[in-house]
Amino acid sequence: MDFVTILSIFALACFVGYYVVWSVTPALHTPLMAVTNAISSVIIVGALIAAAASGNPVAKWLGLAGVALASVNIFGGFAVTARMLAMYKKKER
Amino acid sequence: MALDLPEKTTDLSIAADAAHAVNPWVALAYLVAGVCFILALRGLSSPASSRKGNRFGMIGMTIAVVTTLATHGFGIDLEVGADSATAGLNLDPVSLLEILAAIGVGAVIGLVTARRIQMTAMPQLVAAFHSLVGLAAVLVAAAAFFNPGAFGILGLDGNILAISRVEMALGAAIGAITFSGSVIAFAKLNGNMSGAPILLPARHVINLGTLAAILVLTGLYALSPNAGAGEGWMFWAIAIAAFAIGFLLIIPIGGADMPVVVSMLNSYSGWAAAAMGFTLHNTAMIITGALVGSSGAILSYIMCRAMNRSFISVIAGGFGAEAISGGEAKEQRPYKQGSAADAAFMLQQAENVIIIPGYGMAVAQAQHALREMGDLLKKEGVSVKYAIHPVAGRMPGHMNVLLAEANVPYDEVFELEDINSEFAQADVAFIIGANDVVNPAAKTDKTSPIYGMPVFDVDKAKTVMFIKRSMGGVGYAGVDNDVFYMDQTMMLLADAKKMVEEINKSLAE
Numbered sequence: 001m002d003f004v005t006i007l008s009i010f011a012l013a014c015f016v017g018y019y020v021v022w023s024v025t026p027a028l029h030t031p032l033m034a035v036t037n038a039i040s041s042v043i044i045v046g047a048l049i050a051a052a053a054s055g056n057p058v059a060k061w062l063g064l065a066g067v068a069l070a071s072v073n074i075f076g077g078f079a080v081t082a083r084m085l086a087m088y089k090k091k092e093r
Numbered sequence: 094m095a096l097d098l099p100e101k102t103t104d105l106s107i108a109a110d111a112a113h114a115v116n117p118w119v120a121l122a123y124l125v126a127g128v129c130f131i132l133a134l135r136g137l138s139s140p141a142s143s144r145k146g147n148r149f150g151m152i153g154m155t156i157a158v159v160t161t162l163a164t165h166g167f168g169i170d171l172e173v174g175a176d177s178a179t180a181g182l183n184l185d186p187v188s189l190l191e192i193l194a195a196i197g198v199g200a201v202i203g204l205v206t207a208r209r210i211q212m213t214a215m216p217q218l219v220a221a222f223h224s225l226v227g228l229a230a231v232l233v234a235a236a237a238f239f240n241p242g243a244f245g246i247l248g249l250d251g252n253i254l255a256i257s258r259v260e261m262a263l264g265a266a267i268g269a270i271t272f273s274g275s276v277i278a279f280a281k282l283n284g285n286m287s288g289a290p291i292l293l294p295a296r297h298v299i300n301l302g303t304l305a306a307i308l309v310l311t312g313l314y315a316l317s318p319n320a321g322a323g324e325g326w327m328f329w330a331i332a333i334a335a336f337a338i339g340f341l342l343i344i345p346i347g348g349a350d351m352p353v354v355v356s357m358l359n360s361y362s363g364w365a366a367a368a369m370g371f372t373l374h375n376t377a378m379i380i381t382g383a384l385v386g387s388s389g390a391i392l393s394y395i396m397c398r399a400m401n402r403s404f405i406s407v408i409a410g411g412f413g414a415e416a417i418s419g420g421e422a423k424e425q426r427p428y429k430q431g432s433a434a435d436a437a438f439m440l441q442q443a444e445n446v447i448i449i450p451g452y453g454m455a456v457a458q459a460q461h462a463l464r465e466m467g468d469l470l471k472k473e474g475v476s477v478k479y480a481i482h483p484v485a486g487r488m489p490g491h492m493n494v495l496l497a498e499a500n501v502p503y504d505e506v507f508e509l510e511d512i513n514s515e516f517a518q519a520d521v522a523f524i525i526g527a528n529d530v531v532n533p534a535a536k537t538d539k540t541s542p543i544y545g546m547p548v549f550d551v552d553k554a555k556t557v558m559f560i561k562r563s564m565g566g567v568g569y570a571g572v573d574n575d576v577f578y579m580d581q582t583m584m585l586l587a588d589a590k591k592m593v594e595e596i597n598k599s600l601a602e
Contacts, residue, residue: 001374003256003371006370006374006379009376009379009380010367010370010379010382010383013127013379013380013382013383013384014383014386014387016131016380016383017134017383017384017385017387017388018387018391020131020134020135020384021134021384021387021388021391021392023135023138024137024388025137025138025139025140026481026483026489026490026493027140027490027493027503027506028137028140028143028490028493029392029395029488029489029490029493030215030219030488030489030490030491030493030494031137031143031147031494032134032137032388032392032489032490033219033355033356033359033388033389033392033488033489033490034215034219034222035133035137035146035147035150036134036359036362036363036384036385036388036389037219037222037226037359037385038150038154038222039130039133039150039153039154039381039384039385040226040362040363040365040366040381040382040385041154041225041226041366042126042130042153042154042157042366042377042378042381043226043229043230043233043365043366043369043378044157044158044161044229045123045157045158045161045373045375045378046233046236046237046369046372046373046375046378047229047232047233047236048158048161048162048165048192049161049243049244049373050233050236050237050240050243050244051188051191051192051195052161052162052165052188052192052243053165053240053242053243054188055240055242055243056239056240056243058236058239058240059235059236059237059238059239060188060236062232062233062235062236062239063232063233063236064191064192064195065195065232066229066232066233066236067192067195067199068198069199069225069226069228069229069232070199070225070226070229071195071196071197071198071199071200071203072199072200072202072203072206072222072225073199073203073222073225073226073229074154074199074200074203075199075203075204076202076203076204076206076207076218076222077203077207077222078147078150078151078154079203079204079207079208080206080207080210080215080218081147081150082144082147083207083208084212084215084494084497085140085143085144085147086144087494087497087500088140088143088497088503089497089500089502089503090140090141090502090503090504091502091504091505
């Protein structure tokens with residue numbers, strides 16, 4: 001992929017993000033932050049690549065540390081979001 | 094020479110293309126992961142669909158992680174036609190164990206924290222999580238610096254590609270700002286640090302200077318012919334300057350502006366992920382980064398609008414610095430004080446009650462008692478609604494979560510725009526732990542610091558009940574509130590939780 005292709009994906013994703021986020025109900029803004037937090041830990045992909053690569057021990061350890069940090073966020077973020085969302089209940093009729 | 098140059102550029106771009114020419118199935122998997130993340134946010138448009146959305150998020154993350162491990166860990170169908178540029182294809186079992194151990198450690202810490210955290214402490218937790226994303230971004234950028242071959246960003250001359258250097262530097266810088274900024278935000282929200290703004294002399298000059306230094310260094314680093322060894326210091330200088338600016342940016346911002354700060358850092362953590370996605374040419378990371386970046390930016394905008402403040406003025410900081418001095422009410426004005434029994438009696442007689450909770454309710458942990466009061470009133474045939482201001486609490490939507498935790502059904506909870514017209518028909522406006530969001534000065538007094546902020550029209554309700562610890566303190570903005578002194582206002586001066594519990598006792602009798 002060349003730079004312009006990537007930039008196009010990025011620009012379009014910004015628009016998607018804009019419209020999707022405006023449609024989020026304000027009551028769920030805290031879970032929104034928790035879940036965006038969890039998904040931004042997709043940066044773990046970069047950390048995994050570094051941790052899996054041979055050749056440079058420093059890069060490998062930095063990668064492993066990154067994997068651990070991002071994992072805290074992924075598991076913690078999704079779990080706390082699930083915990084919050086489970087509390088939102090409708091009126092019992 | 095003139096002929097040489099374009100040739101060389103072509104060579105470099107071919108090398109880059111080869112390094113990034115991934116198997117189409119791998120690229121597709123990352124795209125699917127990205128789409129799952131979009132669906133995760135889409136699900137949050139209503140509480141009913143939100144749980145499904147969260148599962149989409151988990152699926153997307155699993156796809157991204159498994160795909161990365163499969164391609165980089167086991168060398169399955171890795172990059173087509175690349176040879177030298179991709180080091181470390183086949184992962185030895187020891188490395189795989191190390192990676193799984195790192196994931197396991199993170200998972201345990203994350204899950205335990207998520208289970209134990211109190212809902213009132215949600216803003217701190219989110220700030221702490223932001224700092225981890227930021228730090229992870231810095232670590233990934235640093236790893237790319239040490240082992241560019243693994244990331245497929247080496248040019249033919251053995252140097253990291255210029256464009257990748259810019260992306261790495263930006264990723265590291267945004268990550269570092271997110272990290273140090275979130276650490277300060279965490280300390281302020283968690284009470285490890287005073288919420289009062291800390292104002293350094295000439296802080297605007299220092300901040301802008303540091304920002305300019307980061308940009309100049311990024312430019313120099315991209316252009317430097319010897320970026321790998323000789324001039325690698327620039328990469329580190331950028332990261333260190335960014336750590337400093339994150340710190341400097343957040344210390345002058347006061348406690349009342351923390352919702353904006355938390356949203357802003359949310360946005361930054363997204364941009365950091367996007368920058369690293371550019372380095373890795375990874376669609377999942379770019380899509381996610383763009384989603385999270387826009388999400389945080391929109392939330393910051395909503396928060397600023399709800400306080401009628403510009404984003405620039407929040408970032409410039411210092412709000413609330415003088416509020417403490419202007420805190421005492423200048424003149425003693427007459428007000429009516431009521432007891433829990435009086436309040437209970439009037440609430441029972443009412444047909445429509447609108448409850449306005451603020452952060453004070455959360456501090457007093459009064460949400461469960463409040464829900465009980467709502468239940469008791471509903472039993473008497475009173476219609477009970479909750480009205481929530483966008484900036485109530487310490488982060489966007491915080492109050493909704495606290496009410497949900499106390500088992501308040503979400504269809505009884507309304508946003509400012511949806512309920513404000515109903516105060517004219519309300520018999521009782523019940524204010525608990527809120528202050529500035531019901532201050533009519535925001536509508537009438539042009540000199541007021543909160544002028545222009547959208548507020549609840551509680552003055553239109555037949556009766557206003559205002560729970561407040563004492564008459565001394567005022568809201569964050571440090572302004573007196575005319576609602577205290579209105580004819581129809583009954584001040585209930587006590588701790589919020591105790592007062593509501595007493596009202597409940599009277600109601601139950």
